[in-house]
Amino acid sequence: MMAKKMLPKTHGNTDSGTKIPIGRNVFICPMPVTIIGTHLNDRPNFLTVGWVTRANVDPPMIAVCINKSNASVDGIIMHKTFSVNFPSADLIEETDYCGLVSGKDKDKSKIFDVFYGELKNAPMIKNCPITLECRLTEAIDLPTNFLFIGEIEGAYADESSFSDGKPDIEEINPLLLTMPDNSYWQIGEYLGHACKIGRYLKT
């Protein structure tokens, strides 16, 4: 476990002065980096996506938002399955590449070692420490993107990445993304325990 950061003595006293309008096209700060696996032309295809979130508690569901111009959209709609893979920082170049070139133009099936779980047509990446296989339950047709909702049917991890059913974040070493500066980041210091560190404010 990383060292716990000393908490500042004052809370909620960050600059609350002048606010500037920053337009409307603002991004989640930061975004997790995932690689979405689909089947296209009977082979695996991979697309890097930062627009992903858990969507439902029970059954476990996920939402993935993909621009309609991407080939992966066809794969998901055709097969009604997809995978969500979390790359480690050491896969930064392959991950970036999967967001740079289209499956319409390039065969991306050989970039990673692939395995499958229960679902056909949801190729998962062996090189990624955590992978999920999902069954499409709903496709929300937004103006420029599809918002795909999928039920998580199975999930897999490297033995070294999970202990006691919990992720070992230092071992996983996930990638983060900020936009529009287009920067990849590593995760940093442990700061505290969620659902605990704010308890004293309850009194």
Place this chain on the structure above:
Amino acid sequence: MMAKKMLPKTHGNTDSGTKIPIGRNVFICPMPVTIIGTHLNDRPNFLTVGWVTRANVDPPMIAVCINKSNASVDGIIMHKTFSVNFPSADLIEETDYCGLVSGKDKDKSKIFDVFYGELKNAPMIKNCPITLECRLTEAIDLPTNFLFIGEIEGAYADESSFSDGKPDIEEINPLLLTMPDNSYWQIGEYLGHACKIGRYLKT
């Protein structure tokens, strides 16, 4: 800008050995931490949410997934507006508190300094370096959660948090969350330029 990490000489060679099934209730690794602002009983209410993503490019839209048991669901459905606030790490205790207690039981309107943009009933948090005001466009009724899709109508930042239209991530110092270990994390080192670092693989 933080120091650029030296890239490893080998790529895609992480452990691709034994995979273990880790159940289905697996979380995004890691999640961004946001505070959703709504109006409840004619006063601001705030809920900490890690299940959020951009959803559409143009117009800019966002998706926020909230458990139906939360009071914020009523506020969003009633007023068809909400805000999305990105707290800095120094707001960790207030942020955690907003996920610990329900707006049904506690008045959370006084925790932060509040301001408004164009939309009524979308209270934004002055203490947060980035805030968005959103208009609800669709509410997807999932088994245990609502997936709210909203159009970003305005966004605001502290002057120190943005330069040249881009976020200054060190200044913003956002919070990250992993589950089920319930841990908050800081963002770490800069690793590289997205849409560039993977280019050499194109050849």
